[in-house]
Amino acid sequence: MAVVAVYSVKGGVGKTTMSANLAWCSASISKRRTLLWDLDASGGAGFLLGIDARKKKPADSVFSLSRDPCKLIRKTAIDRLDLLPADETIRALDSQLASIGKKKRLAKLTAALAKDYDRIIFDCSPVINELSAQVMRAADLIIVPVPPSPLSARAFDQVVAEVEAHTKVHPPILPVLSMLDMRRTLHRAARETNPRWPAIPQSSAVEQCAVRQMPVGAFAPNAPAATAFKKVWTAIERKLAEKKKK
Template sequence: MSAKIIAVTNQKGGTGKTTTTQNLGDALAGKGLDVLLVDMDHQASLSILCGIDQPDQLADDQIVATPILQVANHETPCTKDIIRHVHEHLDLLASNVMLSRIEMYLSSVSMGRETILKRVLEPVMDDYDVIIIDCAPNLGNLTANDMVAADGLIVPMCAQYLSAKGLDLLLGQYADARSLNPGLRIIGALITMKDPNRSMQGKVLESLQRQKEHGLPMFDTIIPRGVAAEEASTSAQSVIAYKPGSKVAQAYMRLADEVMPWIEA
């Protein structure tokens, strides 16, 4: 069976996007699924969380920018050769600052630039059950590629500053992507970093209502804010590996349970 592709996306930074990508991947790997994480952010936060101390020192034949450039230049992508093993059932396509140059380069590509990542991933589609893309926090050419390659989107949204305007921008790009990828769906919006000592109110509640009016699916799971997540990031581990009994880790396990029916459908 060919892999299902999930893009974890929000053009706003600080929403827990990378943490969600890492921990959802780890949770699904723990269920025995073969998972490939794809770092599509030039800041390389996902690569760092997966144990790469200095991603900007990686050689060109170790980063996702290389097969992207190969496809853009009508060459055969070296995708399989640059995959890094993280642990059992979990692999990574790493990133570094080179992606920022690729973003600019894609602006000069006239034909098929939105489908480049899809073609990069084609050689490994039968090797995995699910591929999870950590998108850059913007709405540029690479994020457009992420959406065109994906089967479904997960949209992390920080509980304390949900943005209706930001949602409108994201839904606009989602609509554009569906013109090239009609099967693309939003799996769900995910509330993250919810402070257990604060209730969501005011503009946050208005944003939630606006999302429902748009027909945006929402996950039942809410990811709480927790010290365990911060500690795990400094040790280059997922929260699930670092402190599996923590509330944050348990929440990500529940998220994986919610995503599983979509993967299996």
């Protein structure tokens, strides 16, 4: 089992869309038993998969020392893909984690799920707090969506600093250019500066994910964006394989 965190300290970078689409690639292309764990209070990952988080117990209860996380997991319409949904109770996790005094609570929860899943993907909240620190300790790989802008580049540097601050041997970090529009000068410059980074194009197909409440590969498998997400997932699997060999 491997844990992949999709994280940025900046909102609006395409993090949730990327999380849902990568989870679909894991389940549908790699045929892996996959859990998408929504750690963002907005509950966007569940929305993109057509699941209403309000019909289950509060999301923060999974971090209770007595709660079985399996009881909150929801099946999706996609084979081999389940969701552990979020709601606004996630906002209170910092104080809850402090009260139980467990610095690796998230890592232990994911380890307990290893018997049921091959891949766990975190859709992380765009904050720096105790939960984000626990994400760093639990993750085998961290994906950082980076739209072509100075603020996003600064956010990427902050993520790197955050990872290094909370892990002795930090997990690999894979930046991904998101919302890339090669008609724009700034975007072309970003691509030229980082030619080896995977990239997701700005496209109507990606925007339709929220309208259709499904990953782009499920309704437009031949779209350039679907191909781009597949390439990102291939890069992820390659990174995980390289990490395993070390």
